[in-house]
Amino acid sequence: MNEVISVNDLNKTYSSGLLALKNVNLKINRGEIFALLGPNGAGKTTLINAICGIVNPTSGTILADGFDVIKEYRKARAKIGLVPQELTGDMFEIVWNTVQFSQGVFGKPRNKEYLEKILRDLSLWDKKDSRIMALSGGMKRRVMIAKALAHEPEILFLDEPTAGVDVSLRHDMWQMVRGLRNKGVTIILTTHYIEEAEEMADRIGVINKGELIVVEEKNRLMKKLGKKQLTLQLLKPLSEVPSGLKDFQVELSKDKETLVCSFDSKKEETAVLLFLKQIINNGIEFKDIKSRESSLEEIFVRLIGGSK
Numbered sequence: 001m002n003e004v005i006s007v008n009d010l011n012k013t014y015s016s017g018l019l020a021l022k023n024v025n026l027k028i029n030r031g032e033i034f035a036l037l038g039p040n041g042a043g044k045t046t047l048i049n050a051i052c053g054i055v056n057p058t059s060g061t062i063l064a065d066g067f068d069v070i071k072e073y074r075k076a077r078a079k080i081g082l083v084p085q086e087l088t089g090d091m092f093e094i095v096w097n098t099v100q101f102s103q104g105v106f107g108k109p110r111n112k113e114y115l116e117k118i119l120r121d122l123s124l125w126d127k128k129d130s131r132i133m134a135l136s137g138g139m140k141r142r143v144m145i146a147k148a149l150a151h152e153p154e155i156l157f158l159d160e161p162t163a164g165v166d167v168s169l170r171h172d173m174w175q176m177v178r179g180l181r182n183k184g185v186t187i188i189l190t191t192h193y194i195e196e197a198e199e200m201a202d203r204i205g206v207i208n209k210g211e212l213i214v215v216e217e218k219n220r221l222m223k224k225l226g227k228k229q230l231t232l233q234l235l236k237p238l239s240e241v242p243s244g245l246k247d248f249q250v251e252l253s254k255d256k257e258t259l260v261c262s263f264d265s266k267k268e269e270t271a272v273l274l275f276l277k278q279i280i281n282n283g284i285e286f287k288d289i290k291s292r293e294s295s296l297e298e299i300f301v302r303l304i305g306g307s308k
Contacts, residue, residue: 004030004155004186005051010060012046012210020046021057022210030154033177033187035197035218037300038207044190045085047207048157051188052082065154078106081153083144085160085190091133095124098132099146106151118146121176123169138169145173149180156180158189162196174200198296206303214303218296225302226294230272232259235285244282248275259284 005028012021020043028034038044049055051062053069053076062069067076090098099115119125122142127135132143141161148156158177162170177200181187191197197204204221206214214221237256248271249262263271279286 002030003027004065005188006061006063007047007051008061010047010050010062011058012043012050012055013058020210021050024060024207024210024212026205026212026215028186028188029203030186031181031184032202033181033189033200034203034205035201036188036190036205036207037194037197038190039304042207043210044207045159046210048082048159048188048190052080052157053077054082078151079154081148081151081156083141083148083156083158083161085163088144092131094129094131095119095135095143095146096128098143099150102147103150108151114152115146115150118149121172121179122146123172138166142169142173153185155186155188158187158191160190160192162191162193170196194297194300195295204296206300208304222294222296222299225299227298228263228272228291228293230261230263230275231290231292232261232279232284232286233257233288233290234259235287238284242282242284244278245275248278259286 005026007024007026010021010024010026011019013019024043024047026047036044036047046055050057051064051069053073056070064076065079067079069076096115096119099119100110103110103115116125119128122145124139124142124146127139132140135143141163145158145161162173174196177187177189189197189200198218201218204214204216204218205212216224234257238252238259239256241250241252241259245261251260252258253260261275263275
């Protein structure tokens with residue numbers, strides 16, 4: 001799979017002295033969904049704006065589909081669609097004119113059929129003649145997405161695209177995103193709904209204090225950094241954790257009726273067997289056992305906490 005975005009040794013220091021990006025190196029593959037996660041102020045939006053040519057880096061280079069975003073701005077920007085975090089645009093304009101104008105900005109011939117499809121896919125067709133100022137926050141967000149898609153970009157940035165969007169429309173939006181990915185469009189998204197990233201993304205990047213601390217294929221990341229938990233509902237309460245279980249990460253519930261053991265995902269297969277063997281050897285009887293694995297959100301919280 002060839003790369004469509006290449007970020008090399010990128011640094012950004014604002015005039016205030018704030019170091020927003022520090023030595024960022026990132027390759028994004030053509031046709032993948034890449035989720036960029038990080039706490040507020042971590043540098044997500046600055047990185048997106050730098051790739052889109054909106055923010056000039058202090059040093060480093062960025063290529064979008066082979067075009068330098070500074071030296072070949074128009075060619076690079078024509079490849080990119082951006083849905084910013086902030087709602088922007090002429091609030092007095094009607095939806096159709098706004099989206100059609102965006103199509104023309106990048107020299108694309110008018111294609112009413114394509115624009116109609118976008119608006120229908122985003123449940124905006126019945127609002128095409130409405131002024132943007134009259135729309136709800138969620139609908140305004142969808143207009144921003146329609147504008148970003150109007151010139152048929154090969155790379156689409158979604159910076160918090162589902163902020164203020166209700167659950168059903170959020171589902172429709174992600175269906176559309178999957179459809180775009182299936183057509184070869186590269187999607188880069190940021191979201192505070194980490195369960196969305198877990199469901200949608202092929203790869204995950206985590207940024208904190210301007211530094212990329214992890215870039216990994218999602219399933220590999222969850223296997224590498226995740227944990228598995230076994231929860232045993234005991235037949236009889238225990239007064240304390242038996243000494244035979246001291247080599248495991250075991251917690252006894254306050255009511256003394258539940259044992260919870262956590263396992264490193266990399267060692268879980270042998271560790272689970274050893275744990276269950278010790279449970280039997282210690283004569284601990286249980287009436288139910290449940291297992292669960294770490295969510296991406298739990299991994300994210302541990303990564304951010306560990307990088308402070």
